[in-house]
Amino acid sequence: MKTDMVIAGVGGQGILSIAAALGFAALDNDLYMKQAETHGMSQRGGDVQSFMRISDQPIYSDLIPKGGADIILSVEPMEALRYLPFLKKGGYLVTNSTPFININDYPEEEKLVETIHSLPNYILIDADRIAKEEVGSARAFNFVMLGAASPFIEVPFEYLEEGIRKIFCKKGDDVVDMNIKALHAGRKFAEEHK
Amino acid sequence: MQKSLLLGVEAIAQGAIDGGMSGVYAYPGTPSTEITEYVQHSKQAKELNIHSKWSANEKTAMESALGMSYAGKRAMVCMKHVGLNVAADCFMNAAITGANGGLIITVADDPSMHSSQNEQDSRVYGKFAMIPILEPSNQQEAYEMARFGFELSEAFGTPVMMRITTRLAHSRAGVSIQEAVAQNELKLPEDKLQFVLLPGIARKRYKMLLSNQEKFEAAAEDSFFNFYKEGSDKSMGIIACGIGYNYLMENYPNGDCPYPIVKVSQYPLPRKMVEKISAECDQVMVLEEGYPVVEELLKGYLAKEKVIGRLDGTLSRDGELTPDMVAKALGMSIEEGMEIPDLVAARPPALCVGCSHHDVYRALNEVVADYGTGRVFSDIGCYTLGALPPYNAINSCVDMGASVTMAKGAADAGLIPAVAVIGDSTFTHSGMTGLLDAINEKAPITVIISDNESISMTGGQESSAKGKLEDICEGLGVEKEHIHVLLPVPKKHEEIKDMIRKECDYQGVSVIIPRRICVQKNIRDQKIKKAAKARAAAKA
Numbered sequence A: 001m002k003t004d005m006v007i008a009g010v011g012g013q014g015i016l017s018i019a020a021a022l023g024f025a026a027l028d029n030d031l032y033m034k035q036a037e038t039h040g041m042s043q044r045g046g047d048v049q050s051f052m053r054i055s056d057q058p059i060y061s062d063l064i065p066k067g068g069a070d071i072i073l074s075v076e077p078m079e080a081l082r083y084l085p086f087l088k089k090g091g092y093l094v095t096n097s098t099p100f101i102n103i104n105d106y107p108e109e110e111k112l113v114e115t116i117h118s119l120p121n122y123i124l125i126d127a128d129r130i131a132k133e134e135v136g137s138a139r140a141f142n143f144v145m146l147g148a149a150s151p152f153i154e155v156p157f158e159y160l161e162e163g164i165r166k167i168f169c170k171k172g173d174d175v176v177d178m179n180i181k182a183l184h185a186g187r188k189f190a191e192e193h194k
Numbered sequence B: 001m002q003k004s005l006l007l008g009v010e011a012i013a014q015g016a017i018d019g020g021m022s023g024v025y026a027y028p029g030t031p032s033t034e035i036t037e038y039v040q041h042s043k044q045a046k047e048l049n050i051h052s053k054w055s056a057n058e059k060t061a062m063e064s065a066l067g068m069s070y071a072g073k074r075a076m077v078c079m080k081h082v083g084l085n086v087a088a089d090c091f092m093n094a095a096i097t098g099a100n101g102g103l104i105i106t107v108a109d110d111p112s113m114h115s116s117q118n119e120q121d122s123r124v125y126g127k128f129a130m131i132p133i134l135e136p137s138n139q140q141e142a143y144e145m146a147r148f149g150f151e152l153s154e155a156f157g158t159p160v161m162m163r164i165t166t167r168l169a170h171s172r173a174g175v176s177i178q179e180a181v182a183q184n185e186l187k188l189p190e191d192k193l194q195f196v197l198l199p200g201i202a203r204k205r206y207k208m209l210l211s212n213q214e215k216f217e218a219a220a221e222d223s224f225f226n227f228y229k230e231g232s233d234k235s236m237g238i239i240a241c242g243i244g245y246n247y248l249m250e251n252y253p254n255g256d257c258p259y260p261i262v263k264v265s266q267y268p269l270p271r272k273m274v275e276k277i278s279a280e281c282d283q284v285m286v287l288e289e290g291y292p293v294v295e296e297l298l299k300g301y302l303a304k305e306k307v308i309g310r311l312d313g314t315l316s317r318d319g320e321l322t323p324d325m326v327a328k329a330l331g332m333s334i335e336e337g338m339e340i341p342d343l344v345a346a347r348p349p350a351l352c353v354g355c356s357h358h359d360v361y362r363a364l365n366e367v368v369a370d371y372g373t374g375r376v377f378s379d380i381g382c383y384t385l386g387a388l389p390p391y392n393a394i395n396s397c398v399d400m401g402a403s404v405t406m407a408k409g410a411a412d413a414g415l416i417p418a419v420a421v422i423g424d425s426t427f428t429h430s431g432m433t434g435l436l437d438a439i440n441e442k443a444p445i446t447v448i449i450s451d452n453e454s455i456s457m458t459g460g461q462e463s464s465a466k467g468k469l470e471d472i473c474e475g476l477g478v479e480k481e482h483i484h485v486l487l488p489v490p491k492k493h494e495e496i497k498d499m500i501r502k503e504c505d506y507q508g509v510s511v512i513i514p515r516r517i518c519v520q521k522n523i524r525d526q527k528i529k530k531a532a533k534a535r536a537a538a539k540a
C-alpha cells in the first residue's frame, strides 16, 4: 500500500494537526512515513503545504513528485487548486468550501466552485459548518477534513482514530471524542458524495 | 523497535543529547531553530542539565560552544546558513585551534530561499575551513550522525560541520533511538597553548590541520555513511550527495538503478570511490542540493572530465532539488498533473492583524512622505513584511543589523534624514555595535527599534533585548532626551508621527522605541501561563 497526499491551507489554519494524526497512525502500525512541512516566513498567513507519504515500503523522497499525489486535502478551496500539478490522474481533490480571504485579489467564490466542479474526482465539503453544527466544535473542522479524505487513504480507518487519540489524549476524553466525531462526520459526507 | 516521529532537526537534537552533548548554543534561524527548541523542551536534556539557552547571535553561540569544547565537553552550535557568515571568524579559526571535547557546527541551508536572503551552500565554508562535513540523507542518518559527529570530532581533534537543508530539516519520519552515552568529564586540553593563535602557534596548528586532510579523507572512505553501489550500465555513473540520493532512489523505487552510484554523506569526498566511478563510466552526473560544489571540483576550470549536473544545465543551476528535476535529468518522462488554474492568486505572508509593526509603518510612511521616500533602511524580522503592500515602507533588508549602519552611510553621503527600522532581537544581535559608530560620529539618523519583546519571525523565542533597550542605547551614548519609548496603538497615531518627525529633524542620533508585545507571542505566553496554573491547581 502507498498513499501520497498534499495537505494544503493557509498559515495559521493548523494543517499540521492533520499530518500529526496521520503520522502517528502510520508509525504505530509499522508503516513507513515521511511528512515534509512548511515552517518560517509563510506561516504568517501565506500559503502552506505539507507533503504526507505513507507506505509499507521504505520511502526515499520527502517531496512528492509532480503528478504523484493520490489526494489533495485542503482546508481552503483556493489553496486546493494551487497543488493540482501534484495530483495524479484519477487522484481525488478533497477540499473545504469555506474560503479564507486575507488578500485583495481573492477569486470570486462562484468561479472557484465552478473550477472545482470541473474536476473529475472531488469532494467539496463545508467542514466549518459540519464542525459547528454536527460536531459541536468549530475547531474540529480539520478532522472533518481528514474524515472526508479517509475513504481514499490506504490506511485503515481505526488507525486514524488511534492517531487522533494519541495527539489529544493529554487534553482529556471530551476533546478526543469530539475530534473522532468530526472524523466520522467527514467520512460520512465523503461516502455519500464521492 | 518503537520509533519516534521526528523532524530532521529534532533527530539531530535527540542524537546530540544521546551522544553525550553538554550544551547546545544557537541563535534562531529557519530552518535550524527547532534543534535548540527540542533540547529546551526535552525532559531528558533537563535531567542531564544540558545547556540550551539562546545566545545573542551566531558568533557568541559559536564562541561559547568552542569554550565548552575547550573544557573537554561535547558541544553543538546551530544556525541557519547566513548565521555562519556572522560566526565565520570564530568558525575559521576554530578549524586551526581544533577541538578538545567534541564540537559540531550544525548549519541549515535554505536552497530556494523559502525564508532567507540567499541560498549559500555551507559546504563551501566547510571546505574553506578544511574540516570534515556530514550531510545526512534522511532523519535516521541525522540522528546517527549527531552521535557520530562527536566521536569523529574527538578522534581527530577537529570541529565537524553537519550540513542539512530545508527539506530534511522540516520533514518528519520514524527514527530508531539508541542508548544514550554519558557526558564527558571536565578535561582541559593537554597543550595549554592549543587555543592561543599567536602567529608562531597558529602556523604550527595550521600545518597540523593540513596534515590531517589525508586522515579526514580516509575517514570518509571508510565511513558507514558513504558507499559505492555497482551498476551494469556504465554509460553513466551518479554521485549523489545528501538528500540528492533520495531523489535518485525515488526514481528507482525498486532499487534497480542501472548506473553505478557513489552516495556521499561525509566529506571530504571519498577519493577512491570517486576515482573508480569516473574511471569506469563514460559520464558522471552529480546530484547535490545547493551549489555545484562537488561538480565544480570534479570538472575543474578546464572542464576536462565528463561531469554533468547543475553547471551545464542538466539540472537547474539554482533552487532546491526535486524528484521531478532529477527524473528529467535521468531522461525519464514525468507525468505532471493539471496546471494551476489562472484564478489562483498569490498569497504572500503578511503582518498579523493587530501587530504593532502596523502602527509603526502607518506613522512612519506619513512622515517620510514629507521628506521624500527612499530613505528607510530596514532589517530582518516580521517587520520586513513592511516592504510589501500596503506599506511599501522600507528600502533595504540585507543582513542583520545593517539598517543602522546603512542609514549612517547614507547620511554620510548626504541623505538626511536617514531612518533605520530594526527589531529588538535584530538590534541586540548586530545593531548595537553599528549604533556606536553612528553615535561616535553624531550621524543624523533616526533609529526606530520596533520592540515586540520577542523574536517573532522564527516563532516567538525570548529576545535577549528584553527590558534592556533604553539602557543599552544610553550606555552606548545616545543622549537621554533623544531616546523615547512609545506605545504603538492606533489611538497614538498622531503622537508617534510627531515624535518621528521631531527626531528626524534632530541632527544627531535618536532612538525611538515603539513597544508592544507581539500578538502571537502574547497568545502563546498566556497559554503557557494557563497550563502552568492548571498544573499547580491539580497538584494542590
Ligand SMILES: Cc1ncc(C[n+]2csc(CCOP(=O)(O)OP(=O)(O)O)c2C)c(N)n1
Binding pocket: B027, B028, B029, B030, B058, B080, B082, B083, B084, B086, B380, B381, B382, B383, B400, B422, B423, B424, B425, B426, B427, B452, B454, B455, B456, B457, B458, B463, B518
Ligand atoms: C544572521 C541571521 N541570523 C538569523 C536569521 C533569522 N532571523 C530572521 S528574522 C529573525 C528574528 C528577528 O527578530 P526581531 O528583530 O525581534 O523581529 P521580529 O521578527 O520580532 O519582528 C531571525 C532570527 C537571519 N536572517 N540572519
Ligand code: SF4
Binding pocket: A044, B350, B351, B352, B354, B355, B356, B357, B382, B383, B452, B456, B457, B518, B519, B520, B521
Ligand atoms: S508574529 Fe508577531 S511580530 Fe510577527 S506579524 Fe504576527 S504579531 Fe507581528
